[in-house]
Amino acid sequence: MVTADWLDIGPVDQLPALGARTLPVQGGEEIAIFRTANGSVYALLNKCPHKQGPLSQGIVHDTTVTCPLHNWRISLVTGEALGDDSGCVPTIPVKIDGGRILIARKEALQGVDG
Ligand code: FES
Numbered sequence: 001m002v003t004a005d006w007l008d009i010g011p012v013d014q015l016p017a018l019g020a021r022t023l024p025v026q027g028g029e030e031i032a033i034f035r036t037a038n039g040s041v042y043a044l045l046n047k048c049p050h051k052q053g054p055l056s057q058g059i060v061h062d063t064t065v066t067c068p069l070h071n072w073r074i075s076l077v078t079g080e081a082l083g084d085d086s087g088c089v090p091t092i093p094v095k096i097d098g099g100r101i102l103i104a105r106k107e108a109l110q111g112v113d114g
Contacts, residue, residue, distance in 0.1 A: 006095070006102040009033065012041060013099065020056040020065075022046055025108055031092060032056035033101065034076055036063055040074035043094045043103050049074070049087025 009023055015035045022030045027099060032046035032055050040063070046056050053069035064073045073082045079091040093104040 005105055006097075007105045007108060008052065009101050009103055011099055012039075012096055012101050015041065015101065018060045020058075022056045023103075023108075030054075030056070031103070033094070033103070034055060034060055034065060036060060036076070041094050041096060041101055043073070043092040043108075044079050045090045045092075047048070049079075049081055049089045049091060050073060050085065055089070 015021055015033065017037050018034055020032050020034045022032050024030050030046035031043050033041060033043045035041050046054055048055055048067040048069065050067065050070060051073050053067040055065050055067060055074060057068040058065040061075045064074050065076055072085045072087060074089060075082055079089040081087045092107045095102050
């Protein structure tokens with residue numbers, strides 16, 4: 001059900017498997033929305049925890065994205081850097097409803113602060 005707590009950001013069909021799109025939010029930040037090979041959708045702040053690389057331009061494998069700048073691997077589920085690297089990027093809850101992608105409004109707006 002669509003409520004005021006969720007933002008409808010468009011049809012899931014427009015996000016190809018292994019693809020990503022971005023969504024500008026207030027404060028000049030962006031959220032990156034990813035779709036995995038099995039169709040799951042995740043949203044993260046579009047900023048690598050290393051040096052702010054644009055994660056939306058990275059390559060998706062399973063539930064990770066590889067940063068395009070220095071190849072850190074970031075979990076789409078937790079936002080944490082994997083392997084020997086450490087750092088964490090805010091994640092935003094996502095759900096699919098009636099073929100539409102919904103993201104949590106509160107976290108989407110809070111993500112820009114932290
Ligand atoms: S900015 Fe992402 S790995 Fe360096």
